[in-house]
Amino acid sequence: MGRNKIRHFSLEEKTKIVLALLKEDSTLVELSSKHGVTSKTLQNWKRQFLENASVAFDPSKIVSVYKDEIETLKHQNDELAKALGKTTVERDWAVVLNQINNIRQRIVRQTPTMIETTKFGIPVEQRVEYWV
Numbered sequence: 100m101g102r103n104k105i106r107h108f109s110l111e112e113k114t115k116i117v118l119a120l121l122k123e124d125s126t127l128v129e130l131s132s133k134h135g136v137t138s139k140t141l142q143n144w145k146r147q148f149l150e151n152a153s154v155a156f157d158p159s160k161i162v163s164v165y166k167d168e169i170e171t172l173k174h175q176n177d178e179l180a181k182a183l184g185k186t187t188v189e190r191d192w193a194v195v196l197n198q199i200n201n202i203r204q205r206i207v208r209q210t211p212t213m214i215e216t217t218k219f220g221i222p223v224e225q226r227v228e229y230w231v
Contacts, residue, residue, distance in 0.1 A: 106135060116141065117148045 131138045
């Protein structure tokens with residue numbers, strides 16, 4: 100037995116169905132069966148349509164909402180970019196300092212050192228070499 104596939108309606112399709120519902124030429128049940136949508140879904144679409152109907156007469160309202168959201172997102176993006184830049188610089192410095200430290204350690208290991216010791220009160224120089 101086959102399952103019912105969920106159908107996704109475009110915004111235009113939803114609008115046409117809701118307008119047909121508002122014209123009251125067909126009942127909710129008739130439109131529901133005609134388009135394969137539950138009555139509850141049609142009622143939700145109608146409610147959403149009516150709640151947002153004022154936007155059709157004042158599109159600047161939507162634009163201002165999106166402008167505010169865009170500004171907020173730009174600010175967040177700038178803050179994240181600054182944090183990323185700071186972290187990148189810190190990482191780069193850590194890498195450089197680590198390389199310098201490694202070079203210094205190799206130089207110390209490869210350079211013969213002079214150790215002064217005293218034996219019976221007489222200074223003695225002893226050459227010690229470390230080769231790694």
